[in-house]
Amino acid sequence: MDLFSAHNITKHFSNHTALNKVSISVPEQSIFGLLGPNGAGKTTFLRIINQITAPDEGDLFFSGKKLTPKHIEQIGYLPEERGLYKKMKVGEQALYLAQLKGIKKKAAIKKLKYWFEKFEILTWWNRKVEELSKGMQQKVQFIITILHEPKLLIFDEPFSGFDPINVNLIKDEILKLRDNGSTIIFSTHNMASVEELCDHIALIDNSIKILDGKVKDIKKEYKSNTYEVVYTDFIGNLNSILDNNFKLLEQNQEDDLYKAKIKLPDETRPNDLLQNLMPHLVINSFNEIIPTMNDIFIAKVKRNENTK
Amino acid sequence: MKKILLIIQREYLTRVKKRSFIIMTILGPVLMAALMIVPIYIAQLSDSEKKVIEILDETGIFLNRFTNTDNISFRHIFTDLQTAKDNFAESGDYALLYIPKTQIALPTTAILYSDIQPNINVKSYIKRIMSKEIEEQKLIININKLNLDQKDREIAMDIPNSIKTSINLSTIKITEEGYEEKTFTEVSMVLGIFSGILIYFFIFLFGSQVMRGVIEEKTSRIVEVIISSVKPFQLMMGKIVGIALVGLTQILLWIVLTFAIVSIFQISFADKLPVKSTEILSTNNQLIPVEQLQTTNENTDEITRIFEAIYSINFGVMIFSFLFYFLFGYLLYAALFAAVGSAVDSEADTQQFMLPITIPLIFAIIMAQFIIQNPEGPVSFWLSIIPFTSPIIMMVRIPFGVSNVEVVLSMSLLVLGFLGTTWLAAKIYRTGILMYGKKVNYKELWKWMKY
Numbered sequence A: 001m002d003l004f005s006a007h008n009i010t011k012h013f014s015n016h017t018a019l020n021k022v023s024i025s026v027p028e029q030s031i032f033g034l035l036g037p038n039g040a041g042k043t044t045f046l047r048i049i050n051q052i053t054a055p056d057e058g059d060l061f062f063s064g065k066k067l068t069p070k071h072i073e074q075i076g077y078l079p080e081e082r083g084l085y086k087k088m089k090v091g092e093q094a095l096y097l098a099q100l101k102g103i104k105k106k107a108a109i110k111k112l113k114y115w116f117e118k119f120e121i122l123t124w125w126n127r128k129v130e131e132l133s134k135g136m137q138q139k140v141q142f143i144i145t146i147l148h149e150p151k152l153l154i155f156d157e158p159f160s161g162f163d164p165i166n167v168n169l170i171k172d173e174i175l176k177l178r179d180n181g182s183t184i185i186f187s188t189h190n191m192a193s194v195e196e197l198c199d200h201i202a203l204i205d206n207s208i209k210i211l212d213g214k215v216k217d218i219k220k221e222y223k224s225n226t227y228e229v230v231y232t233d234f235i236g237n238l239n240s241i242l243d244n245n246f247k248l249l250e251q252n253q254e255d256d257l258y259k260a261k262i263k264l265p266d267e268t269r270p271n272d273l274l275q276n277l278m279p280h281l282v283i284n285s286f287n288e289i290i291p292t293m294n295d296i297f298i299a300k301v302k303r304n305e306n307t308k
Numbered sequence B: 001m002k003k004i005l006l007i008i009q010r011e012y013l014t015r016v017k018k019r020s021f022i023i024m025t026i027l028g029p030v031l032m033a034a035l036m037i038v039p040i041y042i043a044q045l046s047d048s049e050k051k052v053i054e055i056l057d058e059t060g061i062f063l064n065r066f067t068n069t070d071n072i073s074f075r076h077i078f079t080d081l082q083t084a085k086d087n088f089a090e091s092g093d094y095a096l097l098y099i100p101k102t103q104i105a106l107p108t109t110a111i112l113y114s115d116i117q118p119n120i121n122v123k124s125y126i127k128r129i130m131s132k133e134i135e136e137q138k139l140i141i142n143i144n145k146l147n148l149d150q151k152d153r154e155i156a157m158d159i160p161n162s163i164k165t166s167i168n169l170s171t172i173k174i175t176e177e178g179y180e181e182k183t184f185t186e187v188s189m190v191l192g193i194f195s196g197i198l199i200y201f202f203i204f205l206f207g208s209q210v211m212r213g214v215i216e217e218k219t220s221r222i223v224e225v226i227i228s229s230v231k232p233f234q235l236m237m238g239k240i241v242g243i244a245l246v247g248l249t250q251i252l253l254w255i256v257l258t259f260a261i262v263s264i265f266q267i268s269f270a271d272k273l274p275v276k277s278t279e280i281l282s283t284n285n286q287l288i289p290v291e292q293l294q295t296t297n298e299n300t301d302e303i304t305r306i307f308e309a310i311y312s313i314n315f316g317v318m319i320f321s322f323l324f325y326f327l328f329g330y331l332l333y334a335a336l337f338a339a340v341g342s343a344v345d346s347e348a349d350t351q352q353f354m355l356p357i358t359i360p361l362i363f364a365i366i367m368a369q370f371i372i373q374n375p376e377g378p379v380s381f382w383l384s385i386i387p388f389t390s391p392i393i394m395m396v397r398i399p400f401g402v403s404n405v406e407v408v409l410s411m412s413l414l415v416l417g418f419l420g421t422t423w424l425a426a427k428i429y430r431t432g433i434l435m436y437g438k439k440v441n442y443k444e445l446w447k448w449m450k451y
Helices: A042-049 A069-074 A090-100 A105-118 A134-146 A164-179 A191-197 A215-221 A270-277 A293-307 B002-016 B019-048 B081-091 B120-146 B150-219 B223-227 B232-268 B275-282 B290-295 B298-312 B315-343 B347-371 B378-383 B390-400 B404-432 B442-450
Strands: A002-012 A017-027 A031-035 A057-062 A075-078 A152-156 A183-187 A200-205 A208-214 A226-232 A247-254 A257-263 A282-288 B051-057 B072-076 B095-099 B111-114
Touching (some): A002 A042, A002 A183, A017 A031, A017 A057, A017 A183, A017 A200, A031 A042, A042 A183, A069 A075, A075 B223, A090 A105, A090 B002, A152 A164, A215 A293, A226 A270, B002 B232, B081 B095, B150 B390, B232 B404, B315 B347, B315 B390, B347 B378, B378 B390, B390 B404
Parallel strands (some): A031 A200
Antiparallel strands (some): A226 A257
């Protein structure tokens, strides 16, 4: 069951197209990564989901029903361009924003106290926002976003501005939120976090969706049957001992260890390569090279540009 | 609806709690009251000083003719001029009146010696007494020539008095009314211009608060967080209404506090204020002896007349229309200010878009001085009907009295104008607040309106 889906979303601005027939579907209780280079249309897409801007064409569905303003209270949004009123006190401000989301004042105070304590920021309650560092402000904003326990959470670049410790804190919270039943859409440039967190991704480039699916499937699809061998006790070009159907991609030396990347023809198992190599050298490690999301991202975007 | 109330509440409370608001609220009425009280107080102060005038009368005609008033007392001295002058320098008296001896005719000249420029009231008082005395002397001389018996003589002596009195009474009545009429116009002018300028000032003051608020939300990047919960229009209207309430609070506090301060002042300094003269004037329709009117201090008279004129203005109507034109004039422009704020990234960039907002306001203020000359003319009519100038121009005209039809027309058009600008501004606003780092021009704004 998809919690959220978008069909053929198109959005034109006066002199360019921000989104061209983009469709996604986000299964319930999953983390969905929205990837793409700068200016691809991610933020516009997230704004459309939040009903901040209206699409020119296309339909949006929330739990199978057409998305309407009454769904706002079930959506939490942490925009990329985020800030707080500088002159307002932290607690007062968090309370205000929580009430705008439709939480009653008493309940909001109780929840805020809980989260402030959890994030160890309760002592800031009566401090003015301008006294806080950017990272501290981000924590407050994160709390405000998730406070009303929305079914759908949308984070636009949630990790920007956080130090590594807080990035981990936020990551853990995001995973916990999913485990507790929330569905999460987030956009990021941080590919490492995509691999750690995302169940599904969609890659948007130049207003068009060029890739989507489960992270596992995509990675499997982009594997090229290439292996890295680390070995010793052999000096010289590996080509001299490799069978013809194995292709040596690169070979280099680090201290007294040698490394080589070898591509196998399709339908060939790694065992064949090992059998070929074992008589000639000592193998220290043998790994399949799995493309990172980073590699896939770059490859896909570059190819998309070349085809234009 | 509940959300817009939350926004209004925040906008209102954060501003009302600010130190600058509290200071302005207290300082405003103090300044206003000072503006009303100080000139009167100063006028009182300079008059309440007791002036002693020495009289060196070589003719002897005026002995004991100068009657003391509240603040002038006369003292006759009997020396030569040189000694009198020498003594005067040391005495610290106000002035020395020297009436030189004449050989044949009655004296027509006198010299007033003084350290400072003598008060105009003092001079006119002396002149009046002297000419009255000399007239009487001349009359006696002329009657003496007629060789009348005692009874006829008395009648003859009485002739000029009766004639004079009647003439004076009618003259005074005419000038009195004419003068009052004139004062009334002047007070209306001052009041009209004053309220026009206040409206102008308040529209700018609170309008730019709206603009700054929008820029603050935009530059602090909180706007996107908020508009994921509420519509941009709700945010804009919440801000505009919130600040309108701040403005109304401030103005009402100013009015109440100003009246409070002035009345406290009036009570505690009642004896020093020209209450007595007011009583005289209020019985104006009855015949008042010339002397009595003449002896009242002219300065005090003028102030009293102004007060009379002020009291004759219907303050209920003034305050109601002021609040109405302030509120809707502000609302009309506030939406435009919000649109400008949404289109720029910082306050420094607002200049180019401020022009269309400031021009009608400044134009109205400039025109106001011509309007007061001719508050019923066609220019006055049109400018007080067009919503962009009507808040200022109608306020200028109202103290002169404007027909109800015109006021209703002007007010309804202003409300329509407010709806129109808000509708237009909302279109610019909802696009503008999410637009960063883009140099915006009028062509761009036009496009946003059509989205």
